[in-house]
Amino acid sequence: MTEGAGGASPESERAGIYVHIPFCLTRCGYCDFNAYAGLDHLAPRYLRAVVAEAGLAAPSWDGARVESVFLGGGTPTMQTPADLAALLEHLRATFDVDDDAEITTEANPDTVDEPKLAALLAAGYGRLSMGAQSFDPVVLASLERIHQPESVRRAFDAARRAGYENVNLDLIYGAEGETPESWEHTLGEAIGLAPEHISAYALTVEPATPLGRAVAAGERPEPDGDLQADMFAIACELLGGAGYRHYEVSNWAKPGFECRHNLGYWERRPYLGIGAGAHSYRENHRWWNIRPPEEYMAQVESGRLPVGGEERLDPSDAYLEEVFLKLRILEGIPASWVDEDVAAPFIESGLLEDEFGQLIPTERGMLLLNELVLALTGTN
């Protein structure tokens, strides 16, 4: 399946590369990513497969300038810095990666120390995205995270000492047992560390996870949407007050530190996903790799692109994506796209703002983005 990626790319095409490393120390109950605990023994072979896939994919991305690389998982930092450095080196050798590209790796606080982080930075991983989740031990336990609040502080300090100047902390709110006060405390701790970027996600119960099954069985409560809405407001207030700009529903950054790679997704720029289950996108064509690591590797080793499926967006699909993604990043959509009387009630009720002809969701509107999208794109 290369036809979509096979056309001549414009000289100026800017793209991102995502690399998926699916190995984890443990599986968290809420996580529905393509991630596996206990498959570490596959890692060396898997990394070779990733490099091989990059080689197979490269010809169709000839001429594209890679502005960002994002290493996600899983827990990429379970691999040695040397392996990760080699991986990046291969990518640079295979693709036209900008010298000043934003290169991020996700990191689990328990898997990094100062020397390791220094090595990663030296290898070119200039941005670190750390899964802190919470500074409340009760919430961490409820999320089945194995680390303690203390390890986040320690890992963060290690990153700073190693020289990192662009660090993100991931936070999750609305887990069972979390109160607005506890969330305020977590935000305060995070702000106190002064990372350049903070992602704050409302806990989402996915059906195909242990948490999802426990909720369906009535063993655990469903997250309270109203409480999460309160917590969202708290995040907006505290993070905004601390100088972070809210630039996507769940993302805040100090000016200039917005994640360029993720903006690529939201601005519908092309991206190449490498690794098991990774998604790629280019000009209304989306395709994704085989999810199970074993099958993924076997396919690559036989010299074929490990594509598991694809879709072509027709104009209405593309329009729907355009609208909901633009609304997510607060860029908004031109008011001219929508009938005035459709938008008017949402402006009146304070869910949308018309800023110089762009319809932009307000803080309350962001929380009801699905409803906004449905209303603004019509229900037919």
Added chain:
Amino acid sequence: MEKSTSGPVRAPRRPVPWDVVTTDTSHIRNFCIVAHIDHGKSTLADRLLEVTHTVEGRAMRAQYLDKMDLERERGITIKAQSVRLLNDGYELNLIDTPGHVDFTYEVSRSLEACEGAVLLVDAAQGLEAQTLANYHLARDAGLVIVPALNKIDLPAAEPDQRSKELADLLDCDEADILRVSAKSGEGVPALLQAVIARVPPPVGDPEKPLQALIFDSMFDPYRGVITYVRIKEGRLPSRARIRMFATRVESEAEETGVNAPDPTPVDSLGPGEVGYLVTGLKDVHHAKVGDTITLAGKHGATEPLPGYREPKPMVWSGLFPAEGGDYSDLREALDRLKLSDAALHYEPESSMALGFGFRCGFLGLLHMDIVKERLEREFDLELIATAPNVEFQVFKGDEVTVVHNPAEMPEAGEYDRIEEPIVFATVITPADHLGAVLELCQSRRGEMVDMKYLTTERVEVHYVLPLAEIVFDFFDALKSGTKGYASLDYEPWGYQDAKLVRVDVLLHGEPVDAFSTIVHRDRAYPYGKQMVERLKELIPRQLFDVAIQAAIGSKIIARETVKAKRKDVTAKCYGGDISRKRKLLEQQKKGKARMRRVGRVDVPQEAFIAALRVDDGSSKEKKK
């Protein structure tokens, strides 16, 4: 397995095994069985077919005479039937009667076709209201009663006790009460002998002009309208030009015959005889139960038999297709159902909330239930039924308007008075539960007529009650208040003045016509409260607070609020999430498109169905 349910059409024609053109009526007995549901009427009918060799063992199946699937499933008879049995040179016509209060008029016409009735009572359970009501009908029709206790072989049977109870009621000797087990057949031959000995033969003059009573009428897709008739006077030849008195319709009759038990053509039916007539008509509305058939032209009778009544709907409800587009399918289904159901009324109705549908009139709750179930089952429709209501008479000056739709109810002050239908209700209850029964009837605006101890532990109570109260949830309340032991029967009893109000339900200030109802002033608050509480659970949160109010005119009597939805957004939306996310949005879009809009409020289809679900008793009764 015999599967034919279409009447005389496709049955094999056999030689007539006995002399059916006899004018000697002394060897004819016409009788029916009066019994409560589950007291064994159909089983006894099965045994009678066997004992008289009318149906041989091989062809026998349970509930032989109940031909509709619904009849078998519910254990009730909806349509009347007759079957001819031969015993000792006697021609015995067993006329099966419908067994539900909704069909009281049909029962009375079936009784008119008989000279005697077997009063069948469960030896364990004793008399029930329905038995009693039908017994009174039978006695009023001048029938000879042959009392019998059934299920005497049950461990719980108390034949002596029940015998006493029955003898007391009938004012007869306990020795006259037969004891049978319809299940085992014990006592059945003796019962047959008693019918022959006690029930008088019919009388009638073959020379007089024809008067044939229609006691059932059905539509057969192959042969058109088939009526079951009892010849009172004169003779009905198999082919003749006939005339219906009430509808004044004439037609060429195609065939006369008897069920023995399969339809068997005969040359003619004479006085006192019971049989079927293929009328040559195409619409049951032209040959209604209770009407008289005579010959067209100068040989016809000049007077009909007494007692004809137009079928009159007692309970009304709106039926709407769950999918708006099915309106024309529903119309077609009703048109077809009406061919075989002369009691069904309907007229187009449009609801802001539910779209286009029909206002339908039914004989009662069971009839309503049956019609709805047949529409859904036989025509594959999904329906929403609005809360059933009775018909009101609204008086203003000299004008009387009949209102059977809450939407047509005039505002207070625009009329002088309103009358509502009332019924004469019979309740039989164990004495232990008498208190609960009296309390229930009082609380439902009942007026006690009288009360009588059938035995020391069973009481018969008569009340005049508004029909609207029975339609509400009376049967459920009665059953739960008496641990299921009380039984109920009722018959129309005219109209009375009533303090009625229309309760509207408003969503965000918009009235939802489908939820409007007319209730007694005292019931307005409980109804309003129940509806707003139910709807609070059923209406999904919207982008704004939704007030749910119940109101009488402009006065709000109950209120709940569905708080505005505050969060509906995906937390994470990265490279691998976008496609799934878009599909979710498309799903959500489809869900929204299926919702009905009331003002600004989106209401899911299911909310209407659930909010309108009334535990009306008929649904429980069928499971009894």
